[in-house]
Amino acid sequence: MADASNNDAFVEFERVQKSYDGENLVVKDLNLIMPKGEFLTMLGPSGSGKTTCLMMLAGFETATHGDIRLGGTSINNIPPHKRGIGMVFQNYALFPHMTIAENLSFPLEVRKMGKSEREAKVKRALDMVEMGAFGGRRPSQLSGGQQQRIALARALVFEPELVLMDEPLGALDKQLREKMQFEITHLAHRLGITVVYVTHDQTEALTMSDRVAVFEDGRIQQLAPPDKLYEEPQNSFVAQFIGENNTLEGVVKEINNGVALVQLDDGELIDCKPVNVSKPGERTRVSIRPERVEYNKDRLSEGVHTLKAEVLEFIYMGDIFRTRLRVAGNDEFVIKTRNAPDQVRLKPGQQIEIGWLPEDCRALDA
C-alpha cells in the first residue's frame, strides 16, 4: 500500500481558493496532487493558509472556489461525517465525559458496528499505540503524550484511508515530541495510510514527511521531498524558513555555464548557482547553509571566489561549533563546523577567509 510511486491521484486540490470575508483570500489558487500512501506535510507560519486547507479537506470549511477530490470524486458537497477521513486535533479533542475505550468505540458505534466487533477493534487500536491497559480511564487522567496516542488511535480505529493531523505534537515537550514523530511515521507507513500533516515546526516536517508543502501567503511556495527542500530551496522564503540560512544581497553580473557571478553590495564578487535569476543586472539574495561554508584554506577548491570575514563569536555546542562572522557587512553570518579532532577553533577578532562550492550558494529572488 505504501507505494508512493503509484501516481494515481488520491487527494487532489484543483485551483482551490478560500476567503472568509469576501475581501482577502486566505488560500490563493491551491493545486496539489497526493498519491495514496503518501505522508505529506503542510508547513508554514501561522496565517499562511495551511490549516484552512486541512479544514477544507476535512469538510469543516467550504472552498470558495475550486475542486477538492478524494479518490477521484469531488467531495465539495459531502458533509464531514460522510467523508470517512480520520482526524487528529491539536488539543486532541478527546471527549472528556467518555472513557478511553468509549472514545475509541464512538466512531464504530456511529457506524452501527456490532458490540463484539467494536470491542475487538478498540482493543487492537489500543494495543497498536501501546495503551492497552488504559481503556477504562478518562482522558483527564492521562498525560499529554498518552492523550496524543489515544487521539491517534481514535482517528485510526475506523480504518480511514486518509488521516489528517493538525499540529498534533504542538503541546508536547521536546523529547516526547521527537519520540512521537517516529511513532507516527512508522505507524503511518506500516498501515499504508495517506497522511496530511500540518505543522509550523520545520524539524517535524523534515523528519516525518515524504513530501513537504511550504505554505506562505496562501500559496504553496515549494512542494518537494525534505532533502530537496533543504538543499535546493526554490526561493528565499523557503530558504529562510527551512533550517538555518545565511543571506547576502547583491546584483548579478553575469551568468556563464550555470554559474552566476554576483557582486555583493560591498563590491566583493562570489560564484553562485542561479535559481531565480535569469539575466545580469537583477538584484538577488544569495543563500548559503551554515554547514556548507568552509574556512580551511586547504579544503577550498582552486579558483573560487573567497570572502574576508571577521570572527565575532565562537560558541561551543558539543557536537558542533557555531561561529558568528561579519561578512560583507552582515553581522549575522553563521557557520557551523563539526567537532572533529583536527578542527580549528576560531577566536573572536580573528580574520579568516571563507568560501564554498558554487552549487551550495544559491542566487534566489531578492
Place this chain on the structure above:
Amino acid sequence: MSDTTQNGPVLAADGTPLKRSLAKALRMQKLRALMLIAPLLLFILVTFILPVGDMLFRSVDNRIVQDVLPNTVRALENWDAASSELPDEAVFAAMAVDLKAAAEIKVHTKVAKRLNYENPGMASVFRKSGRKVRKWDVENEGPYKERLIELNDGWADIELWRTIKTYSGQRTMGYFLNAVDMKLGADGAEVRPETERIYNTMLIRTMRMSLIITFSCIMLGYPVAWLLANITTRSANMLLILVLLPFWTSLLVRTSSWKILLQQQGVINDVLVWIGIVGDDNRLVLINNELGTIIAMTHILLPFMILPMYSVMQTIQPTYLRAAKSLGATNWTAFWRVYFPQSVPGIGAGSILVFILAVGYYITPALVGGTKGTFISNLIAYHISSSGNWGLGAALGAILLAVVLLLYWVYDKIVGIDNVKLG
C-alpha cells in the same frame, strides 16, 4: 523525611517542633483573613443564620401555655383526656387562678390566640371569661366549676380541656402536623378530615409547578445559551444585554406587564381574537390560574437558567463537535453524544437555581396566580402577616427548607454537586 522516622517529630532550626512553628508563622495570616471576612460573617449571622434558627425554633415552640396557665397544666396531669367526663373542681379552680393572674397582665388573650389555632372558638371563651374572672376572689369563692360554666358554657366542652392538655408541653409537633394536614388529638397524631386539608395540596402544587417552570426554562434557555456561546463576542455581548435586561427592571413592573398581556381583555387575547384563532366570546383564561403563574415565572427566572448554561457552554470547545463529525457522527449524534453531556453541568446548575428560587417565590404567584396558581409561600406569608400564626408559618417554611435540601441531596447523588458549574 528520615528525621521523623528516627527521631520523632521534625524540628525547626531553633529546636521547636516544626508543626508548632509553622502554625505560629501562619497564625497572623489566618487572623488577617478572618478579620477581612468578619463583617460579612457578622452580617450573615445576624440577617440569615439567626433568623433561620429562630424560625426553626418557633415551629416547635409552645411555651406560652405552660407560662400562662401553669396551675391548670399541673392540675390536668391527673385527668384522663380520653375519658368522657369533664375535669374535676381542682382543675377549674386552677384555671380560675391562672385566668385571673393572666387577665391582670393581659396575657390571657395570647394564650387564647394560641389555643384558638388548634380549636377555633377557644379564643372567645378565654377572652370573655378573662374580663369577668379578673374581679373574682379566686381563693374562696368556689365552686369554680359551676361558676365558670355559668359564665361561659364553652368551659363545659370537653374538647377545650383536651386541647389544653394536648398542648401543655414546652415543645409541640402540632405546627408541623398542621402543616401536613394532620392534627394532634388526644391519642396522638391523626389525619384531618378531607374538608380541612389544604397544605399538602399546596406543597405538592408548589413542587409540581416549580418543576414545570424549571423544565420550561431549560427548553427555552438552552438554545439561547447555545447561541450565546457560539456567536462572535460582539454579538454575544449584545444578546447578553437582552438576556440581562429583565434584571434591571423592577420585578413588580414585569409581573404587572404580564397581567396586561395575559388578561382576558389583554394584548394576547386581543391579538388571537383579531387573527381569528379564538372567538370573542371564548377568550382564553391565561391569568389568575396555574398557567399565568407558570408563564410569568418562567419569564422572570429564565436569566438564572441561561447564565450558568452559557458559562458552561463557553468552555466546551468547538473542536469536540468537529472531532465527533470527523469520526462519522451526524450533526444530531455529535450534539447528543458529545455536546449535550458536556453541557449537563450547566443545566444542573441552572435547574437548581431556578427550582430553589421558584419554590420560594412569592410576589409573582400572588399577583398573577389567582387562587389556583398560588404557592406555599403565599400561605406562609398569610400566616406571618395576616393570621399571626407564626408557628405554622415557621413549620411550613421549615418543611420547604427540608424539601429543598432533600432535592439538593438527591441531585448530588445523581449528578454530583461537583458537576455544577456557575462559571
